[in-house]
Amino acid sequence: xxxxxxxxxxGVPLRRSNVDTDQIIPAVYxxxxxxxxxxxxxxxxxxxxxxxxxxxxxxxxxxxxVAGPDFGTGSSREHAVWALKDYGFRVVISSRFADxxxxxxxxxxxxxxxxxxxxxxxxxxxxxxxxxxxxxxDLEAKTVRAKDFTAPFQIDDYTRWRLLEGLDDIAxxxxxxxxxxxxxxxxxxxxxxxxxxxxx
Amino acid sequence: xxxxxxxxxxxxxxxAHTVRRGEGAEPDLLYIDLHLVHEVTSPQAFDGxxxxxxxxxxxxxxxxxxxxxxxxxxxxxxxxxxxxxTQVDTLRRNCKEFGVRLHPMGDxxxxxxxxxxxxxxxxxxGMTVVCGDSHTSTHGAxxxxxxxxxxxxxxxxxxxxTLPLRPFKTMAVNVEGDLRPGVTAKDIILxxxxxxxxxxxxxxxxxxxxxxxxxxSMEARMxxxxxxxxxxxxxxxxAPDETTFAYLKGRPHAPKGADWDAAVADxxxxxxxxxxxxxxxxxxxxxxxxxxxxxxxxxxxxxxxxESVPDPAAxxxxxxxxxxxxxxxxxxxxxxxxxxxxxxDTVFLGSCTNGRIEDLRAAAGVLRGRKVADNVRMLVVxxxxxxxxxxxxxxxDEVFTAAGAEWRQAGCSMCLxxxxxxxxxxxxxxxxxxxxxxxxQGKGGRTHLVSPLVAAATAVRxxxxxxxxxx
Numbered sequence: 001x002x003x004x005x006x007x008x009x010x011g012v013p014l015r016r017s018n019v020d021t022d023q024i025i026p027a028v029y030x031x032x033x034x035x036x037x038x039x040x041x042x043x044x045x046x047x048x049x050x051x052x053x054x055x056x057x058x059x060x061x062x063x064x065x066v067a068g069p070d071f072g073t074g075s076s077r078e079h080a081v082w083a084l085k086d087y088g089f090r091v092v093i094s095s096r097f098a099d100x101x102x103x104x105x106x107x108x109x110x111x112x113x114x115x116x117x118x119x120x121x122x123x124x125x126x127x128x129x130x131x132x133x134x135x136x137x138d139l140e141a142k143t144v145r146a147k148d149f150t151a152p153f154q155i156d157d158y159t160r161w162r163l164l165e166g167l168d169d170i171a172x173x174x175x176x177x178x179x180x181x182x183x184x185x186x187x188x189x190x191x192x193x194x195x196x197x198x199x200x
Numbered sequence: 201x202x203x204x205x206x207x208x209x210x211x212x213x214x215x216a217h218t219v220r221r222g223e224g225a226e227p228d229l230l231y232i233d234l235h236l237v238h239e240v241t242s243p244q245a246f247d248g249x250x251x252x253x254x255x256x257x258x259x260x261x262x263x264x265x266x267x268x269x270x271x272x273x274x275x276x277x278x279x280x281x282x283x284x285x286t287q288v289d290t291l292r293r294n295c296k297e298f299g300v301r302l303h304p305m306g307d308x309x310x311x312x313x314x315x316x317x318x319x320x321x322x323x324x325x326g327m328t329v330v331c332g333d334s335h336t337s338t339h340g341a342x343x344x345x346x347x348x349x350x351x352x353x354x355x356x357x358x359x360x361x362t363l364p365l366r367p368f369k370t371m372a373v374n375v376e377g378d379l380r381p382g383v384t385a386k387d388i389i390l391x392x393x394x395x396x397x398x399x400x401x402x403x404x405x406x407x408x409x410x411x412x413x414x415x416x417s418m419e420a421r422m423x424x425x426x427x428x429x430x431x432x433x434x435x436x437x438x439a440p441d442e443t444t445f446a447y448l449k450g451r452p453h454a455p456k457g458a459d460w461d462a463a464v465a466d467x468x469x470x471x472x473x474x475x476x477x478x479x480x481x482x483x484x485x486x487x488x489x490x491x492x493x494x495x496x497x498x499x500x501x502x503x504x505x506x507e508s509v510p511d512p513a514a515x516x517x518x519x520x521x522x523x524x525x526x527x528x529x530x531x532x533x534x535x536x537x538x539x540x541x542x543x544x545d546t547v548f549l550g551s552c553t554n555g556r557i558e559d560l561r562a563a564a565g566v567l568r569g570r571k572v573a574d575n576v577r578m579l580v581v582x583x584x585x586x587x588x589x590x591x592x593x594x595x596x597d598e599v600f601t602a603a604g605a606e607w608r609q610a611g612c613s614m615c616l617x618x619x620x621x622x623x624x625x626x627x628x629x630x631x632x633x634x635x636x637x638x639x640x641q642g643k644g645g646r647t648h649l650v651s652p653l654v655a656a657a658t659a660v661r662x663x664x665x666x667x668x669x670x671x
Contacts, residue, residue, distance in 0.1 A: 099432070193260040
């Protein structure tokens with residue numbers, strides 16, 4: 001994973017709450033077996049509407065999405081993170097993220113920056129009043145900045161460290177392979193195996 | 201030093217699976233007892249293994265099925281949609297290459313991943329269960345810690361049989377009292393979600409407790425735990441009891457002989473201690489519940505069937521008001537319309553929420569000797585091939601077809617419309633599934649979430665109804 005320290009890009013105000021992962025990428029786009037190429041599925045239903053924010057200049061080039069509360073609810077599809085990244089987003093700002101989406105973001109190199117709702121609303125006003133305003137997201141300092149406006153954001157320290165370093169989770173876990181083996185050795189023998197012959 | 205307190209059910213299961221405790225900001229490393237795999241969220245994970253030259257660490261704790269993409273008619277033919285077919289073929293190749301047991305389309309054990317795990321007896325109390333699917337919370341009905349994961353985590357579990365995670369907070373959902381006739385587990389969970397909201401459970405594992413929960417069957421408990429994710433919680437749990445043990449005993453993968461006794465002794469310890477403290481608690485009175493339906497585009501936008509479409513203007517919170525306005529516009533509903541007057545085109549009975557034998561029995565009980573309304577199509581999609589077979593042995597298929605409903609093969613089907621079972625733009629459904637998101641059941645489709653009883657009564661009357669409306 002590529003390290004993330006700081007990013008500056010056009011902010012996109014998405015004034016919607018409960019943006020579920022079916023909206024971020026509908027199920028029909030999940031049939032592919034690749035990990036890239038999902039940008040056409042991003043907000044597919046909404047992008048059919050000319051008035052949708054991503055169909056407007058200069059938001060089309062946006063890379064920092066500023067959304068309403070409860071972003072990423074619903075399905076566990078990591079394709080939602082891939083679609084946002086493939087489109088060009090590096091950061092999503094919201095006052096509340098669904099747990100699975102937040103986890104998937106951390107794995108996929110997308111920063112899920114949690115701000116106070118009042119700060120989200122200030123950002124919305126700023127981005128709507130001056131379309132094209134750039135937002136700077138500093139992961140080291142845990143701040144978002146746009147023009148004179150600065151606000152802190154929250155992200156858990158472990159995810160932040162992994163993003164800053166661009167670390168692979170599996171390699172980190174495999175450093176503890178001995179402990180995993182020791183744990184396995186003391187599991188109760190009656191725990192089920194999928195391979196055991198089913199009694200008829 | 202804090203006084204030593206008792207532990208909740210969730211904390212006991214977590215502690216029993218901690219390979220190592222994280223230091224500082226580092227998460228715990230949690231061992232996974234059972235990994236369920238399906239075709240949609242696994243191809244990129246297997247690819248990752250191949251790229252890194254890694255193996256599946258425990259194929260003997262892993263099981264796969266084909267459910268999201270599979271058609272529910274003509275399953276003896278190749279899948280018509282080439283992209284779906286490629287995805288299913290990819291799962292077959294991956295399972296073969298990595299030695300993972302797979303139940304493919306047409307197999308006697310094939311079905312929705314969350315229906316087959318319990319059915320095979322693979323889901324047991326006190327286990328950790330994961331799957332690349334948010335409705336993995338279903339398995340919590342057995343007192344397991346079960347939650348959905350993304351594809352990167354699927355790869356992580358395949359490679360290491362563990363996940364780095366921080367412990368969830370705990371919330372008690374107390375449901376006391378007796379359900380009235382015609383009120384079901386689906387109504388309980390829709391009422392819970394409406395009460396705490398779609399974000400109310402974020403960061404929590406919910407433990408459903410109280411006399412109303414204890415009196416439920418395993419199927420009903422699964423319906424409740426299944427939709428924990430719709431309240432924002434990754435997991436929902438119910439302490440195992442005699443109902444749980446009776447369900448498990450004799451299932452193909454349940455312990456046998458002396459192992460059974462040892463397991464049950466262990467499972468009896470899986471209860472929240474009396475002196476344990478939850479991080480949050482909510483209460484619901486089962487006596488007051490009535491059939492519940494959704495009117496909007498998230499599962500928290502629900503009301504008792506006897507009420508009317510709400511007026512957004514009366515909602516004080518600006519974000520909620522805006523969301524309600526958008527939802528009514530999408531759903532093409534007018535404030536003040538009685539919910540019972542909303543006419544549907546389609547009724548969908550099925551899904552990992554309500555596609556089990558008990559759900560089919562409940563709906564068939566309403567449909568017996570009645571007809572689906574002329575302008576309504578009703579799809580009945582069993583959750584698994586085994587559920588389908590059991591239903592046929594009881595003659596339920598004949599009840600459905602005699603009423604004019606379509607009797608289908610097993611799969612996720614119209615719950616998410618990845619296969620050809622979809623709503624057309626503007627069509628409206630009453631659905632026993634779990635999500636009423638915009639376009640979930642087909643682009644432009646409109647979904648009302650309901651119980652199997654309400655689904656069946658709605659099919660007969662053509663408008664949202666409960667069985668008592670048929671008398």
